[in-house]
Amino acid sequence: MDVYLTPPSSGWPLTSPIVGESVKVVADELGIDPGRLSKWRQKDCSPVRPTEGLADEQREIKRLQKELKEAQLERDMDLMLTQRLLV
Structure with missing residues (x-):
C-alpha cells in the first residue's frame, strides 16, 4: 500500500513536485530508505505533546x-x- 505525501510549507529539498507521489518515489528521489521517510513522516505528523x-x-x-x-x-x-x- 502506498502512502502519499503532501509538501510542507517550506524547506522542501525536492526539485520536482511530489503531490500525489508515493513514499517510495520521494525516497528514491531523496536517496533515502522509504522506511526512514515513513518513520520521519509519522513522527513529524504526530503531536510532540499536548x-x-x-x-x-x-x-x-x-x-x-x-x-x-x-x-x-x-x-x-x-x-x-x-x-x-x-x-
Whole structure:
C-alpha cells in the first residue's frame, strides 16, 4: 500500500513536485530508505505533546528562573562578604 505525501510549507529539498507521489518515489528521489521517510513522516505528523497545561509549565519555569536568580544573588553576596572578611 502506498502512502502519499503532501509538501510542507517550506524547506522542501525536492526539485520536482511530489503531490500525489508515493513514499517510495520521494525516497528514491531523496536517496533515502522509504522506511526512514515513513518513520520521519509519522513522527513529524504526530503531536510532540499536548498544549494543555502549557501555561502552568510556563509559570513554573518563570518561578524557577526567579528563584534561581535570587539564589545566585545571595551566593554572590555571601562570596563578596567572605572575601572581605578574609582580607
